[in-house]
Amino acid sequence: MLDRIILVINILTALLLGTISFFSFLPFHPVPVLSVLSLFVPFLFIFNVLFLLYWLFRNRKRAIYSMLAILIGYISFGFFYGFDDDDQIETKTTDLKIMTYNVWGFNKNGWIKEPGVGDSIIDFIRKKAPDILCIQEHSRIRQRQLRQYPYRSETPYQARRTTQAIFSKYPIVGKGSLDLPGTINNIIYVDIVYAGDTIRVYNVHLQSFNIVPSTVSFSDGDKSEKAYRRLVNTFTKQLEQAKIFREHIEKSPFTNIVCGDFNNTQFSNIYKMAKGDLQDTFLEKGEGFGRTYDLFKFPIRIDYILTDPDFEVLDHENFNKRLSDHYPVMATLRLNSHQ
Numbered sequence: 001m002l003d004r005i006i007l008v009i010n011i012l013t014a015l016l017l018g019t020i021s022f023f024s025f026l027p028f029h030p031v032p033v034l035s036v037l038s039l040f041v042p043f044l045f046i047f048n049v050l051f052l053l054y055w056l057f058r059n060r061k062r063a064i065y066s067m068l069a070i071l072i073g074y075i076s077f078g079f080f081y082g083f084d085d086d087d088q089i090e091t092k093t094t095d096l097k098i099m100t101y102n103v104w105g106f107n108k109n110g111w112i113k114e115p116g117v118g119d120s121i122i123d124f125i126r127k128k129a130p131d132i133l134c135i136q137e138h139s140r141i142r143q144r145q146l147r148q149y150p151y152r153s154e155t156p157y158q159a160r161r162t163t164q165a166i167f168s169k170y171p172i173v174g175k176g177s178l179d180l181p182g183t184i185n186n187i188i189y190v191d192i193v194y195a196g197d198t199i200r201v202y203n204v205h206l207q208s209f210n211i212v213p214s215t216v217s218f219s220d221g222d223k224s225e226k227a228y229r230r231l232v233n234t235f236t237k238q239l240e241q242a243k244i245f246r247e248h249i250e251k252s253p254f255t256n257i258v259c260g261d262f263n264n265t266q267f268s269n270i271y272k273m274a275k276g277d278l279q280d281t282f283l284e285k286g287e288g289f290g291r292t293y294d295l296f297k298f299p300i301r302i303d304y305i306l307t308d309p310d311f312e313v314l315d316h317e318n319f320n321k322r323l324s325d326h327y328p329v330m331a332t333l334r335l336n337s338h339q
Helices: 002-023 032-058 060-077 117-128 140-145 215-219 221-249 269-275 281-285
Strands: 096-102 132-136 151-154 165-168 172-178 186-194 197-205 255-261 293-295 298-300 303-307 311-318 329-335
Touching: 002 032, 002 060, 032 060, 032 221, 032 298, 096 117, 096 197, 096 255, 096 303, 117 140, 132 197, 132 255, 140 151, 140 165, 151 172, 151 186, 165 186, 165 197, 172 221, 186 221, 197 221, 221 269, 269 303, 281 303, 281 311, 281 329, 303 311, 303 329
Parallel strands: 096 132, 197 255
Antiparallel strands: 096 329, 132 165, 151 165, 172 186, 186 197, 255 303, 293 298, 311 329
């Protein structure tokens, strides 16, 4: 009797992972609740691995359900855990270090109850010294503390827009902004002259969920319903924004780098649409879970650095630096033409 109950739960879990995997390739949300559940794909992987191990000892024929679900999930999403890469590549002075960081307004509203958090973020950036810095939820007054970057571009002054910024040690020769409709979120881009080439760097900040993840949000009846509706609306808005971004980048005449806070995981169709055929630097050189945000104290990855295949990814680093609700990410890149 117990094995039958476990088998039913196993089949449902396997079907759920397989269905979410399939839906992640669709350019729309046929079943909104599955879009929300994509946030929890790592848990579905873990459950299916546990079921697989259980049936390998109890009844090997029944292990097929989780085995197929894990295989489909892997084909759809790849690894979500990076293993240590022992290959050490000697860096050159011409290699490009780029950082993306949602700084939460440099803690100007005091969400983190510690003194000097904004200055600590500045000190961290100075220490890591990226050549290009993409900031989401920027505070314009902080640009005076980043004078090591002679070139910058920010979200144009408009009412009710979160501010993104791109700082560069290399000349910016072009810039623009994708004013996303019906939102305070924004995407900006710059064209940078780098080592005789022109590259385009996007700084993306997709629709925010605007809820504080907690068990209370989903255990209380009214709050749970409101939280669910907000999540579904956010996914719909993000997909619209990802389509706008994809249309724009496909017309880019330059080699591209995409940085930013997608506010969604690599298991979503939002990520797949924005990524296209770009490389994900974490999948190339990352280690661990690649945490950039904590959801119910579980590490998830919603901040990314993506590059055209014209770049070789030399290194990717996630920093365990709690100075914002997001964690900073940095990658080291080399243009293949500079080999």
